Amino acid sequence: MAKFTRKNAWDQGGTFDNPDLLWYAKAVGVMQSRALNDENSWWFFAAIHGEQMGGSTFPNWNTLPYPPKVPTKPLPDPVTMGKYWKQCQHQSWYFAPWHRGYLIALEEQIRQAVISLGGPEDWSLPYWNYLGPGDQYKIPPAFTEKTLPDGITPNPLFVTARYGPKGDGNIYVQIPPLSEACQGNTIYTGSNSATPKPGYGGPKTKFSHDGALSGNLENNPHNMVHVQVGGKNGLMSDPDSAGLDPIFYLHHCNIDRMWAAWNVNNHNPIDPFWLGGPALYGEREFIMPLPNNKAWVYTPAEMTSLSKLDYTYDDLAPSTAPLVEKTLSQRLTKLGVQNIETENLQDQNMDLGDNSELVGANAGQVQLDGSGAKTTVKLEASSWKNVPNSLMKASASNLPDQVYLQLENVKGTGDANILSVSVNHQLAGHVSLFGLRNASDKDGHNGGTGLTFILNITDIIDNLFINNQLDINSLDVTILPENTITAEETVTVGRVSIYREAQQL
Numbered sequence: 001m002a003k004f005t006r007k008n009a010w011d012q013g014g015t016f017d018n019p020d021l022l023w024y025a026k027a028v029g030v031m032q033s034r035a036l037n038d039e040n041s042w043w044f045f046a047a048i049h050g051e052q053m054g055g056s057t058f059p060n061w062n063t064l065p066y067p068p069k070v071p072t073k074p075l076p077d078p079v080t081m082g083k084y085w086k087q088c089q090h091q092s093w094y095f096a097p098w099h100r101g102y103l104i105a106l107e108e109q110i111r112q113a114v115i116s117l118g119g120p121e122d123w124s125l126p127y128w129n130y131l132g133p134g135d136q137y138k139i140p141p142a143f144t145e146k147t148l149p150d151g152i153t154p155n156p157l158f159v160t161a162r163y164g165p166k167g168d169g170n171i172y173v174q175i176p177p178l179s180e181a182c183q184g185n186t187i188y189t190g191s192n193s194a195t196p197k198p199g200y201g202g203p204k205t206k207f208s209h210d211g212a213l214s215g216n217l218e219n220n221p222h223n224m225v226h227v228q229v230g231g232k233n234g235l236m237s238d239p240d241s242a243g244l245d246p247i248f249y250l251h252h253c254n255i256d257r258m259w260a261a262w263n264v265n266n267h268n269p270i271d272p273f274w275l276g277g278p279a280l281y282g283e284r285e286f287i288m289p290l291p292n293n294k295a296w297v298y299t300p301a302e303m304t305s306l307s308k309l310d311y312t313y314d315d316l317a318p319s320t321a322p323l324v325e326k327t328l329s330q331r332l333t334k335l336g337v338q339n340i341e342t343e344n345l346q347d348q349n350m351d352l353g354d355n356s357e358l359v360g361a362n363a364g365q366v367q368l369d370g371s372g373a374k375t376t377v378k379l380e381a382s383s384w385k386n387v388p389n390s391l392m393k394a395s396a397s398n399l400p401d402q403v404y405l406q407l408e409n410v411k412g413t414g415d416a417n418i419l420s421v422s423v424n425h426q427l428a429g430h431v432s433l434f435g436l437r438n439a440s441d442k443d444g445h446n447g448g449t450g451l452t453f454i455l456n457i458t459d460i461i462d463n464l465f466i467n468n469q470l471d472i473n474s475l476d477v478t479i480l481p482e483n484t485i486t487a488e489e490t491v492t493v494g495r496v497s498i499y500r501e502a503q504q505l
């Protein structure tokens, strides 16, 4: 039996009748009463994820409206900052394990504060299951109360800079585009081909405080929840302020639960560089402060078993989410192939190695304005003709190509947006810009090359082919922002490209 069980924050209606939330609120208050340079403070923990102390624009900590009143001094000594701060792993295969250790450390800090206040010794971090039934797509009401149940004490779970998907202070997530489709993936990390499939857990990277390509769990729901809950200039919308909002940890607790549920049927990487973490490359190790001035160093390998970590969830049922991508037999049937022996067919979601080929690209950089952007991808006849050919000859032994659309080097200043991408007026998917500002920073970890998004558009191409509408010269791509891009913001897409991937049995 695990010592600690993490439960649903919406128990008892997500109000302060749920003791896990009432104790969390009181303990967050204890951590917030500590100084920035105290390793056990709320502010220090937020800075472990990311921080911006100088400057005069969002998300710099001295520009944030309060509550909470966020301190920017006294700073810890430089050695301590270099050891602990700005550690969060994004656009990386380390995303899930780094955040698991981060949650364990925060939970232990909160638990000790709960105990010091006379609360239960087995207090555990609740999760916000925003994809669950009923009202759970809304933030648990305890987070929007201005006071604790006494009607006097300010509620530490309440923050001003949390604006919601419409920017009106109504906090909920929108389903769709939010989905649990990632739970249908079978591969943790895809191949490093020309279209590096990010897989469930993200691409193989070194230490990745920011990067280019999110894994599927990170992309949706994780990145979507951040920008929908935060809204423009909301704490949750930027990695450098997200850890200041108490809902952050309940969001990540749900992401952690989804990873654990995924592991019921799927495996984590066995690559030594995943298991050992970035310290194996001679880079920073994953390290967290524990109560009583202890430091805890951990590796991804140590994060793979909940029972060894002594906690569990009250609900680890694997998702029943249907795959977004059609199964191969469904696809072949749609293309008119007869006599499919499905038992001989491999899952399309398999890692098929490096056999992708660029078949076209647009003219170059596109700037998105308030109403988005339209661009035309010119197709190279010599390589593109393989796609309609493979569709025409498709059979159970001659598998048709997969087709991917890539948005390359997406750069800009504001993370709080979601783009919807269409090909010839058919929706290809949604992408969240969480992490955009850091990924565009020339002085940043990734040299400012921006974010990259890969969307599987095979089904759209199949539809065009079946309806005799597949143009052999070009495809039209439309990119629409969910929230208007204002004059002082910029979002640019470096290039829009299309890849085909030959399928081998």
Ligand SMILES: [Cu+2]
Pocket (backbone or CB within 6 Å): 222, 226, 242, 252
């Ligand atoms: Cu996050």
